[in-house]
Amino acid sequence: MPIQKRITKGKVPVNIYTNDIDHGAYEQLLKISQLPFIHSHIAAMPDVHLGMGATVGSVIPTRGAIIPAAVGVDIGCGMNAVRLSLPSDQLPDNLKAVRHAIEDAVPVGFAMHKSVKARRSTLQALDPGLERILARHPTVGKMVKNLSRTWSQQVGTLGGGNHFIEICLDENDDVWIMLHSGSRGIGNVIGRYFIQQAKKDIERLQRNLPDKDLAYFDEGTKHFDDYVFAVHWAQDYAMWNRREMMRMVVEAMKGVLPEFSVTREAINCHHNYVSVEQHFGANVFLTRKGAISAREGELGIIPGSMGAKSYIVSGKGDASSFCSCSHGAGRTMSRTAAKKAFTSSDLELQTEGVECRKDIGVVDEIPGAYKDIDVVMENQRDLVDIVHTLKQVVCVKG
Numbered sequence: 001m002p003i004q005k006r007i008t009k010g011k012v013p014v015n016i017y018t019n020d021i022d023h024g025a026y027e028q029l030l031k032i033s034q035l036p037f038i039h040s041h042i043a044a045m046p047d048v049h050l051g052m053g054a055t056v057g058s059v060i061p062t063r064g065a066i067i068p069a070a071v072g073v074d075i076g077c078g079m080n081a082v083r084l085s086l087p088s089d090q091l092p093d094n095l096k097a098v099r100h101a102i103e104d105a106v107p108v109g110f111a112m113h114k115s116v117k118a119r120r121s122t123l124q125a126l127d128p129g130l131e132r133i134l135a136r137h138p139t140v141g142k143m144v145k146n147l148s149r150t151w152s153q154q155v156g157t158l159g160g161g162n163h164f165i166e167i168c169l170d171e172n173d174d175v176w177i178m179l180h181s182g183s184r185g186i187g188n189v190i191g192r193y194f195i196q197q198a199k200k201d202i203e204r205l206q207r208n209l210p211d212k213d214l215a216y217f218d219e220g221t222k223h224f225d226d227y228v229f230a231v232h233w234a235q236d237y238a239m240w241n242r243r244e245m246m247r248m249v250v251e252a253m254k255g256v257l258p259e260f261s262v263t264r265e266a267i268n269c270h271h272n273y274v275s276v277e278q279h280f281g282a283n284v285f286l287t288r289k290g291a292i293s294a295r296e297g298e299l300g301i302i303p304g305s306m307g308a309k310s311y312i313v314s315g316k317g318d319a320s321s322f323c324s325c326s327h328g329a330g331r332t333m334s335r336t337a338a339k340k341a342f343t344s345s346d347l348e349l350q351t352e353g354v355e356c357r358k359d360i361g362v363v364d365e366i367p368g369a370y371k372d373i374d375v376v377m378e379n380q381r382d383l384v385d386i387v388h389t390l391k392q393v394v395c396v397k398g
Contacts, residue, residue, distance in 0.1 A: 047330025073191030076238025077182030160398030
């Protein structure tokens with residue numbers, strides 16, 4: 001569907017691809033639109049909702065400045081999915097052994113590998129960039145306990161919250177692995193550090209902002225250049241983390257399932273990140289917070305909640321959305337509200353048929369706390385085409 005709502009009270013308009021937007025997200029978008037360096041307009045995806053620092057589901061083009069909190073602290077968070085040469089009838093009736101094999105191979109929550117499990121080539125690709133960040137900003141290293149051990153032993157780990165590993169079936173009953181994770185502890189520290197530096201810079205320059213979380217760096221300043229380098233390093237870390245994790249999941253599954261191979265990597269895409277792109281006649285820093293790139297023919301992954309469908313999509317290259325689409329279903333309830341509203345019995349009912357944790361520790365991720373993924377997809381039919389429809393049968397969460 002086309003743009004359904006528009007905010008025109010700021011310096012630039014905000015195009016919103018849904019009528020389902022909460023008041024908090026609306027106010028956040030309005031504040032961002034009042035900043036003087038936004039280029040052309042802001043786009044809000046169908047899964048839009050209130051976020052920390054900036055609105056989840058927002059696409060923000062800036063010129064001459066960059067907002068660290070708009071990227072957030074889960075830098076480079078995104079998706080990876082592969083299709084296997086394994087039809088669903090070769091899966092066992094009881095999938096508990098598959099889930100346990102994955103959980104044994106991939107640390108979740110705050111856990112990390114007891115030793116380095118990532119390939120040497122991965123660490124060699126990441127190490128020089130981290131050294132440069134720490135040389136210029138040693139405080140970053142002091143913010144991570146046992147940094148030299150932590151950053152390398154968290155490569156190939158899931159994390160917690162809404163991060164997950166799933167085994168899914170597509171419309172042809174082929175088996176897929178799909179996972180969602182980011183740049184782990186080191187990315188979080190980089191995000192928090194530069195967000196605080198931006199706030200200090202704005203305070204020192206005595207600039208007024210509609211919200212302190214929208215503190216920014218001016219292009220050409222030390223912190224701007226260092227942040228751009230650090231955020232891209234964290235995005236690379238997140239990409240490598242997903243690759244290593246996928247490798248570990250494949251190896252774990254080979255230990256409990258009939259012989260198979262990977263037949264297609266759908267995509268390894270970020271949905272919390274910044275990139276340099278050209279839109280509406282200008283080179284811009286484009287921040288996608290809870291949105292993925294959807295250029296014409298580009299493959300992407302849009303997951304639903306645990307218990308709902310997910311989609312492999314092909315972008316349509318819609319200019320007004322800055323060639324973007326949603327990154328998922330989008331929350332309708334905060335984690336705190338979901339924990340108050342639902343029980344583990346509700347979770348069991350809403351995840352029927354999925355081999356997953358069904359205890360109170362993950363009730364905040366219950367499908368009832370999310371928007372209907374089918375409505376989200378209908379609202380962005382002008383942005384993407386559906387290539388595959390996936391339904392999970394196993395879900396591993398932190």
